[in-house]
Amino acid sequence: MTYEAPPRIGDLLRTAAAHAAPLIGATTDDSLGAPTPCAEYDVRALLNHLFSVVVNFQALAAKEPADFAETPDRLAEAGWRERFSVETGKLVAAWSAPGADEGIVGAMGLPARTVGSMVLLDLTVHVWDLARATGRGFAPDPAVVAGLVEEVEGMAPMARKMNVFGEGVDLPEGATVFERLLAATGRDPRAWAV
Template sequence: MTTDALAPLLGGVGLLERAINYTLGVLHPVRGAELSAPTPCGSWTLHDLLVHVDESLLALHEAAGGHVDLAPAGRTPGDPVTAVRNHASGLLGAWTSSRHTGVTIGDAVLTTGILATAGALEVAVHGWDVARATGRSRPLPPALAEELLALCPLLVRDLDRPARFAAPVPVPASALAGDRLLAFLGRRP
């Protein structure tokens, strides 16, 4: 990869911010009655998906401190929409004030750029999942999708399939970047 292609890794926090802003925009109109809706994520309801997103946000917040505990944090009680909104907002503050250059996860150490970029991928794609579950047309922002798509080969490996991601779905080469990103991750855009 060229230095230009790796720029999003170097600016991982900015990429994470854009992913969070997209997802918060998607969450804005979500109402409690929609929480039982199915999502593109296997057998998960929207409630299940939002609990997962919230747990991811909590882990990313912890990562801003330089370490992520491998023990699950447990489910956040209450309204998952409110929890995701609150934790997403707090996450950006934690990352922008962090002085860590690496994050320890178990025995591994990742750069903050890689972890923030992986977080951006998780947050953005699950934001799209929320939009799909609620029947709203909210495509991924083109520039965000392009950057995440370029970094996918570094973040998603064959070993991640089928456990974390389904097999890629074919789409035309002329498809929008967001559709190509979603298809690469096993979603039907």
Template sequence: MPLHTVLNKAIIETAKVVRGVEPDQFGAPTPCRDWDVRALTNHLLQVVHALQLAGRRLPVPGDLWDRALIDDGWAAHFDDAGSTAIAAWVEGDAWEGGVTLGDMRMPAPAVAAMLVSDLAIHGWDLARATGQTYRCDDDLAEVTYRFLADMGDQGRRMGIYAAPLPPVGDARTFEQALALSGRDPGWAVPVTDGAHPRTAAGRTRSTT
């Protein structure tokens, strides 16, 4: 399947999860140990903006990852940036040449695969943290797994990923990708007396 189609799927599925976040969940923990729901939602906004810029062949500034993009209209903000990204990457020349990320120059398809995988992994994180389901189909799961298998070691050296976890014997492709990123596919929000009811109820295993 063309990577552009997979990119569309990642943006659309992640947008559903972003729209499902409620403000009173912002302080909830996530599978990303250093990020609560608010910080994770902000990161997904950063990622979709990076996709938008890269698809238009504009440099992705290094300080993008330090910007606070979340506001009262965060879901509409994500939808708008996602629509622009999809439209940008549908152009054939978006996949040619390189894209500048911070101080690095990378081939455009590699940038797309990296950011698509980021949407999938962190989209799953956000879904798990807020009692939702991230529906990662086989094609998106395969792209994400391949990126983690190829680039996981480098990501760990850069402090992006934790040490990989051994997947269970019958793990699906996306669960294997999660394990490669150092995540437990069975992660669930710790239940406390003050837990958001929908968050506490969302304790199912991920599906591919």
């Protein structure tokens, strides 16, 4: 039996970023106040959060400290859509660097692959949040979803204790792998169907 290494985080992030860019780039200013499936955020706050995650996780890839204390309003700056694409490009490069997904990262001392999976999850689930909030469809790449399933199952109990995930949602038979992933984070994909 041969061992097949999991896909590298940088490769999965490249794919996730390519799926996210068109949705973020086409988000209109008049939708920024819309509610999202992530109850504490409207579209503007969600995008600012995602921006902050993308920037800070560049530092974490390099085993440097990140500062999540403040979330600046990057959407107040002209050209924020293009800037988001630039920052996700930097994120992909940072997590594609040799050794980025190895070792221990951050103040919590988590495995680098787990930390990389966190930003991959945000870049997938929050883009789904954005799509649903703005009445658009979103289907992430199956390889990205497959790369997240095991990590999300492992981090879910602690994420719920820290109020990062809501309580899991029960889904009917026939739910897709992505719907189950969303449900594990506390989202009800059926309630936000387009």
